[in-house]
Amino acid sequence: MTEVWQYVAGLGAITGLVHLILFLRLLLRRTRETEEKQALLYLGLSLLWGAAVSLADLQAIFLPIVTDPADRLIPVLATALSTAQLLLICTFLEFPILPVLATAGGTWTAILLLANLYSLVASPLPIPLLQIAQGGWVLLTGVGIGLMMAALFRSRLALHRNRALYWLLTAVPLIGGQALSLLPAGPLRGTGPFLHLFGAIGLTRGAVSYWLPNVKAVLRSALRFLLLFAVTAALLLGMVVGAEALTERLPLPHTVLVVVLAVVAALAYLPLYRLLQRLVDRLLEGVGFDPAQALRDYSQTIGTVLDLEQLANLAVQTVAEVLDVRRGALLVATETERGGLQLQPVPGLGEVPQEVLELEPISPILARIREDDDPLFQYEMDRHPVLRQAARRERVGLRALEMEVYLPIRSQEELTGLLALGPQGTGEPYGFRDLEFLTTLAHQTGVALQNARLFEGLRDLNVRITQLNENLRAAYERLERLDRAKTDFLTIASHELRTPLTQVRGYVDILVDLAETRTLTPEQVLRIAENISRPTRRLENIIDAMIDASQIDAEGLTLRFVPTTLASTIRLAIERWLPALEERNITLTTQGLQEIPPIHADMERLRQAFSNLISNAIKFTPDGGRIAIEAHPLDEEHFEVTVSDTGIGISQADQELIFEKFYRVGSVLLHSSGEFKFKGAGPGLGLPIARGVIEGHGGCIWVESEGYDEERCPGSVFHVVLPHRAHRGPCRWKRPEA
Numbered sequence: 001m002t003e004v005w006q007y008v009a010g011l012g013a014i015t016g017l018v019h020l021i022l023f024l025r026l027l028l029r030r031t032r033e034t035e036e037k038q039a040l041l042y043l044g045l046s047l048l049w050g051a052a053v054s055l056a057d058l059q060a061i062f063l064p065i066v067t068d069p070a071d072r073l074i075p076v077l078a079t080a081l082s083t084a085q086l087l088l089i090c091t092f093l094e095f096p097i098l099p100v101l102a103t104a105g106g107t108w109t110a111i112l113l114l115a116n117l118y119s120l121v122a123s124p125l126p127i128p129l130l131q132i133a134q135g136g137w138v139l140l141t142g143v144g145i146g147l148m149m150a151a152l153f154r155s156r157l158a159l160h161r162n163r164a165l166y167w168l169l170t171a172v173p174l175i176g177g178q179a180l181s182l183l184p185a186g187p188l189r190g191t192g193p194f195l196h197l198f199g200a201i202g203l204t205r206g207a208v209s210y211w212l213p214n215v216k217a218v219l220r221s222a223l224r225f226l227l228l229f230a231v232t233a234a235l236l237l238g239m240v241v242g243a244e245a246l247t248e249r250l251p252l253p254h255t256v257l258v259v260v261l262a263v264v265a266a267l268a269y270l271p272l273y274r275l276l277q278r279l280v281d282r283l284l285e286g287v288g289f290d291p292a293q294a295l296r297d298y299s300q301t302i303g304t305v306l307d308l309e310q311l312a313n314l315a316v317q318t319v320a321e322v323l324d325v326r327r328g329a330l331l332v333a334t335e336t337e338r339g340g341l342q343l344q345p346v347p348g349l350g351e352v353p354q355e356v357l358e359l360e361p362i363s364p365i366l367a368r369i370r371e372d373d374d375p376l377f378q379y380e381m382d383r384h385p386v387l388r389q390a391a392r393r394e395r396v397g398l399r400a401l402e403m404e405v406y407l408p409i410r411s412q413e414e415l416t417g418l419l420a421l422g423p424q425g426t427g428e429p430y431g432f433r434d435l436e437f438l439t440t441l442a443h444q445t446g447v448a449l450q451n452a453r454l455f456e457g458l459r460d461l462n463v464r465i466t467q468l469n470e471n472l473r474a475a476y477e478r479l480e481r482l483d484r485a486k487t488d489f490l491t492i493a494s495h496e497l498r499t500p501l502t503q504v505r506g507y508v509d510i511l512v513d514l515a516e517t518r519t520l521t522p523e524q525v526l527r528i529a530e531n532i533s534r535p536t537r538r539l540e541n542i543i544d545a546m547i548d549a550s551q552i553d554a555e556g557l558t559l560r561f562v563p564t565t566l567a568s569t570i571r572l573a574i575e576r577w578l579p580a581l582e583e584r585n586i587t588l589t590t591q592g593l594q595e596i597p598p599i600h601a602d603m604e605r606l607r608q609a610f611s612n613l614i615s616n617a618i619k620f621t622p623d624g625g626r627i628a629i630e631a632h633p634l635d636e637e638h639f640e641v642t643v644s645d646t647g648i649g650i651s652q653a654d655q656e657l658i659f660e661k662f663y664r665v666g667s668v669l670l671h672s673s674g675e676f677k678f679k680g681a682g683p684g685l686g687l688p689i690a691r692g693v694i695e696g697h698g699g700c701i702w703v704e705s706e707g708y709d710e711e712r713c714p715g716s717v718f719h720v721v722l723p724h725r726a727h728r729g730p731c732r733w734k735r736p737e738a
């Protein structure tokens with residue numbers, strides 16, 4: 001009895017003491033992150049639970065008949081432990097369901113506790129409380145294991161997977177210990193907290209340091225040690241057994257035999273050990289690599305690379321030749337005006353998002369890569385207490401690249417970029433030798449990256465200069481055309497004014513002649529007067545148009561906005577051209593005019609603008625053609641009217657210029673003057689006046705046409721957008737991009 005008691009007490013004391021040290025160690029740390037608080041809760045609960053187990057065991061030894069409250073407390077505390085463990089797992093492995101689990105686990109533990117208290121103090125409950133508690137524990141633990149497995153399979157980055165593996169391994173003694181404590185009283189139950197202790201040590205280590213050992217590597221070294229140990233032991237054993245066996249058969253003294261065997265074993269041992277070591281290493285670590293040759297080749301080639309994409313390809317491919325890497329990129333760094341850093345990903349291998357990332361001037365990530373030459377792991381950005389303070393946008397942006405490690409690239413001490421590499425295909429974290437190789441490669445890339453950037457800059461500059469040249473040429477051509485329009489004006493104006501004047505003059509001469517010969521009849525006077533009146537009206541129109549045009553230039557047209565309707569305005573505009581339409585056999589249709597609600601506009605000016613459009617449509621459409629005027633609402637404020645024809649069309653180059661004053665397509669001399677003759681051009685003022693009027697209403701006007709073709713007649717469409725309530729100032733409607 002005493003021995004068992006001593007055993008239980010000793011084990012309990014050691015476990016409790018170490019637990020207490022772990023607990024105090026966490027408690028006395030100054031920084032307190034969420035995970036540390038949760039670990040503290042866990043250790044606190046496990047201290048209570050360990051005490052309950054020891055108490056229950058001692059009571060089982062000394063007072064086996066009495067119902068033990070500690071006994072009842074064990075499953076409740078184990079459930080609480082399981083809940084706390086779940087919380088820790090969620091925090092560490094970044095599962096967002098933390099509050100749900102905390103509430104569920106907490107409530108369940110409270111129910112268990114109350115039920116136990118009640119059945120202890122009042123009356124026993126008619127339900128198997130112990131079994132229910134154990135069932136709950138199994139469920140919670142199962143969820144925890146499921147979450148850890150999910151994290152292990154979900155994480156693509158090696159260091160993240162290493163973390164999941166670490167927690168899974170730590171969970172083995174933790175869960176094992178908790179499970180043992182649920183057994184009936186006996187020696188096994190007592191060892192529960194002791195086993196649990198190993199898990200608690202791992203848990204504390206995991207909570208206080210974000211950098212965890214490479215679990216696979218640790219397991220591998222353990223295996224390596226065991227294998228070599230087993231071989232050495234077998235050899236020594238073989239020697240001893242061999243000495244025994246040979247003593248009986250050989251006529252040699254035992255000592256001599258042992259000496260001979262020892263010498264043979266010693267001679268065989270070293271080569272055998274080395275051979276074995278190499279075999280085990282190859283089996284566990286994979287084939288070694290020689291980065292030296294790859295680095296030599298790389299440094300020879302990059303000197304000639306002047307293209308960023310090519311450089312990114314070459315750098316990442318070189319890495320891929322040596323290590324099993326499947327994605328990588330160069331992040332080209334540019335200082336922002338505010339002192340931050342812009343990172344432009346240039347993919348080298350695999351699909352890499354190419355959005356530009358911007359690091360704030362105060363970003364801890366920026367400070368880290370500027371000041372420190374060491375490789376930066378994605379894992380650090382996710383876990384390091386300082387780097388985790390970086391703006392969410394930065395962290396999300398970098399995480400989206402799915403890279404495992406970033407290596408700063410510098411040229412003359414200045415950070416010019418980062419070499420970003422994805423996880424290794426083997427799932428292994430980058431080892432020390434790998435990182436040494438990568439750092440050297442990043443150093444070698446510095447000058448080449450600087451050169452490629454300069455070259456890229458030159459290329460951009462070249463493109464910009466070509467573009468500017470192009471713009472200059474276009475502007476020059478436009479000016480040249482306008483200049484020609486100005487010169488043409490004299491020809492046009494004299495031509496336009498002279499024709500009606502000559503007519504007037506001719507009729508006046510006839511009148512004078514007839515008057516002199518005194519043969520003038522009243523009918524003749526009437527006819528001649530009519531003939532004089534037509535060119536005079538034309539002269540009047542041309543001069544009016546010139547005055548209007550000059551007004552637009554000077555201070556804009558004087559407009560008076562009054563309530564009216566689009567339908568009546570356009571009806572008036574059409575009325576004037578009815579005889580012309582009939583003569584030229586052109587059909588004019590309207591649609592949707594009535595649907596436009598009453599408007600606020602200068603009716604007379606608007607009529608003039610549409611009249612000009614209709615007159616042009618008649619003039620540039622061959623006999624028998626069609627003109628359509630259609631209206632439809634655009635948004636709450638605007639409506640559109642289109643005037644389309646089946647005429648000769650307008651070339652792309654002229655579509656903007658025809659709205660300039662005195663501009664006419666083609667040679668001036670080809671035109672014949674006339675109000676509605678086919679291709680009978682006027683002084684080139686119709687469209688500028690129309691634009692002046694429309695823009696004066698806060699609207700806009702433009703033309704669309706496939707091009708100029710007198711044979712095919714592709715037609716033109718004049719678009720007019722107007723606000724329902726005319727206003728001064730620019731058009732508020734945005735024309736959709738073509």
Ligand code: ADP
Pocket residue numbers: 612616617620645647648649650658659663664665681682683684685686687688716
């Ligand atoms: P004009 O007084 O010469 O008609 P405009 O300013 O009204 O002057 O038109 C300028 C030029 O635009 C016209 O000379 C003609 O070449 C071209 N144009 C205008 N409307 C049309 C149209 N509907 N179809 C083809 N060309 C047109």
